[in-house]
Amino acid sequence: MIPFDFEYYKPKTIQESVDLFQTLTEEGKHPVFFSGGTEIITLGRINHLYTEAVIDIRDIPACKVMEFDEHYLYLGAGRSLTEIEDANYFPLLTATSKEIADHTARNKITLGGNICANIFYREAVLPLLISDSQVFIGGPEGIKAEPIMRIFDKKLQLKEGEFLIQICTERKYLGVPYVTVKKRKQGDTGYPLITVAVLKIDENINVAISGLCPFPFRSEQMETYLNNSNYSIKERIDLAVKHIPDPILSDTEGSSEYRLFVLKNTLLDCLTELERGNM
Amino acid sequence: MKLTSLMLNINGEDRTVIVRPADTLLEILREKLGLTGSKPGCLNGDCGACTVMVNQRTMKSCLMLGVEGEGTEITTIEGLKGTPIQQAFVENFAFQCGYCTPGFIMNSQALIQAHPNADDEKIKEWLESNICRCTGYEEIEKAIMSVIKNPGT
Numbered sequence: 315m316i317p318f319d320f321e322y323y324k325p326k327t328i329q330e331s332v333d334l335f336q337t338l339t340e341e342g343k344h345p346v347f348f349s350g351g352t353e354i355i356t357l358g359r360i361n362h363l364y365t366e367a368v369i370d371i372r373d374i375p376a377c378k379v380m381e382f383d384e385h386y387l388y389l390g391a392g393r394s395l396t397e398i399e400d401a402n403y404f405p406l407l408t409a410t411s412k413e414i415a416d417h418t419a420r421n422k423i424t425l426g427g428n429i430c431a432n433i434f435y436r437e438a439v440l441p442l443l444i445s446d447s448q449v450f451i452g453g454p455e456g457i458k459a460e461p462i463m464r465i466f467d468k469k470l471q472l473k474e475g476e477f478l479i480q481i482c483t484e485r486k487y488l489g490v491p492y493v494t495v496k497k498r499k500q501g502d503t504g505y506p507l508i509t510v511a512v513l514k515i516d517e518n519i520n521v522a523i524s525g526l527c528p529f530p531f532r533s534e535q536m537e538t539y540l541n542n543s544n545y546s547i548k549e550r551i552d553l554a555v556k557h558i559p560d561p562i563l564s565d566t567e568g569s570s571e572y573r574l575f576v577l578k579n580t581l582l583d584c585l586t587e588l589e590r591g592n593m
Numbered sequence: 594m595k596l597t598s599l600m601l602n603i604n605g606e607d608r609t610v611i612v613r614p615a616d617t618l619l620e621i622l623r624e625k626l627g628l629t630g631s632k633p634g635c636l637n638g639d640c641g642a643c644t645v646m647v648n649q650r651t652m653k654s655c656l657m658l659g660v661e662g663e664g665t666e667i668t669t670i671e672g673l674k675g676t677p678i679q680q681a682f683v684e685n686f687a688f689q690c691g692y693c694t695p696g697f698i699m700n701s702q703a704l705i706q707a708h709p710n711a712d713d714e715k716i717k718e719w720l721e722s723n724i725c726r727c728t729g730y731e732e733i734e735k736a737i738m739s740v741i742k743n744p745g746t
Contacts, residue, residue: 315620319595322614322660352656355617356637368614370661396650418651418700418722419638503721 316358321367322348327374328452328479334369335475336454343367347477349377349392349427352419357432376450376479377426386482391426395438398425404483406492407441410511413496414438416503426478430470434563437496437524439466440511443532444520445487450479468529490515491591493584497576499567507568508576512584519588521581526573527559540585547585551578601662603628604672612659619643619654622669630670630695634724641723644696645669651703651722670695677740678702685736689727697723701737711741 321343325331331347338345343366348354351370357363371377377392380401387403395411399420402408414437415423428438439462442449447462453476462481465471470478492513496506506525513520518541522532539545539554555578562570594613601608603626610625619636622628622645631654634642638656645654646668673679678701681687688694697720704711704719711719716737725733 316615316617318615319613320615321595322597322658351658351661352638355656355658358615359636412718415638416641416722417719418641418644418653419656421647421650421652422638422656 316355317361318358318364318366320365322370323367324370324373328376328457331369331371331374331477332452332454332475335477338367338369339475345369347371347430349430350394350422350424352422352427353431353433371426371477371479372424374479376452379480382485386484387488388480388482389425390480391424391429391478393425395420395423395425395428404441404445404488406445406487406490406494406511406513407438409492410437410441410494410496410509413494413506413509425481429481430472430478434528434530435506435509435524436469436530437506437509437511439470439530440494440509440522440524440532441492441513442481442483443522443530444511444513445483447481447483447487449481451476452479453477463532468531487513487515491588493587495580495584497580505567508573508580510577510580510584512581512588514588519585521584523577525567526562526577528561528563531559533557533559540581547582547589551581551585554581597660599659599663601659601667602665603667604669605666610659614658614660616659617655618645618652618657618659618662618667621659622654628669628671632692632695634692634696639724640693641696641700642693644699644723646699646703649703649706651700651719653722668699670699673698673702676702678705678736681736681739682733685732685739687729687732687736689725689729693723693725693727697725697733701733701740704737705740709741716741 335345345367346365348368348370372392377390379388379390399408442462448459449462450459490513494511496509498504509524511522524530535557536554540550564570596611599610622631632642634640636655638653643654647665
């Protein structure tokens with residue numbers, strides 16, 4: 315049982331959502347935007363999150379899109395991960411998403427909810443980081459579009475009252491070679507030790523990593539080394555890992571030393587596979 | 594305490610309930626509507642014992658607020674009657690303590706409806722959503738496979 319009460323709102327427009335957030339904030343209700351809501355429900359149940367009002371964004375048409383135009387694929391933040399997997403417009407996103415939680419949970423978890431969550435892993439963001447996707451954000455200043463690489467620093471840098479509406483990805487990224495690997499401590503279920511998503515475009519390799527640090531990231535500095543063909547793949551990886559952002563996680567899933575060991579081996583597998591053209 | 598009146602369509606019937614917006618669907622099913630087939634297990638979205646169908650998609654009812662269910666079609670284990678998968682669970686002894694059974698049956702039924710010819714990979718992907726503490730997975734798998742291979746029985 316969630317041990318506190320809150321009001322539930324389901325606005326139909328972006329403006330209505332923004333206005334609601336402002337009004338509820340002024341009333342001292344600490345509103346939160348609600349997409350799949352799984353984290354709000356589970357953290358609320360154990361008193362790790364408190365709110366007196368939730369604003370469910372899934373009735374907003376812009377949050378429900380899943381369509382193409384001439385150049386881009388648009389995915390609404392309110393779409394569930396399984397809806398996105400079933401459509402399979404972005405195979406790398408499908409493959410990465412399929413490893414998140416479990417199938418039934420992914421019927422509830424949304425793309426926006428996963429990206430904006432508090433949980434360390436947030437693996438749905440990895441394909442979007444390495445495909446230079448753009449995000450559309452609604453807030454008191456209207457709607458803005460930002461490259462995800464500019465606005466995602468450890469987490470999506472949203473200001474008070476802003477929320478993720480949709481993500482768009484250039485078509486040219488949708489069919490490129492990729493590898494996505496999730497390594498767990500044991501078996502096929504459970505939290506990840508390391509998740510790595512890699513794609514190859516214009517002979518360059520883009521890499522994003524989750525589970526290594528307490529946030530997902532793509533490091534262009536690491537990519538500079540990983541793409542330096544003057545070195546062997548192993549040498550490139552050894553150079554790249556010197557630029558991993560701090561801190562490396564050390565917990566019951568694995569020590570920081572073990573995570574680093576697994577990362578290096580996983581990168582070796584991914585890069586070897588991509589260089590072989592074998593995906 | 595903030596209360597709201599809610600109309601939920603459950604197993605084909607419209608049911609009106611007075612709930613807190615913070616109540617999960619699982620709590621409403623069990624405590625307001627007496628539909629105790631959906632089991633509280635982890636209450637954290639991990640075990641699948643509370644699985645129901647919402648608009649034909651599986652849903653862990655502990656991860657869904659009741660208010661989210663308005664305007665949807667909710668099916669609980671009480672709404673399944675004489676389905677091949679229920680019979681298959683009996684014939685294949687796919688029970689031990691039985692606590693996880695409603696969740697497994699709901700997930701299996703949704704799988705069979707969505708993918709009548711599901712391959713092993715699809716079955717594994719879907720069934721990973723549920724946990725059997727007694728580890729009766731072999732029999733559960735046999736039950737599901739028997740329906741997928743012989744859909745008319």
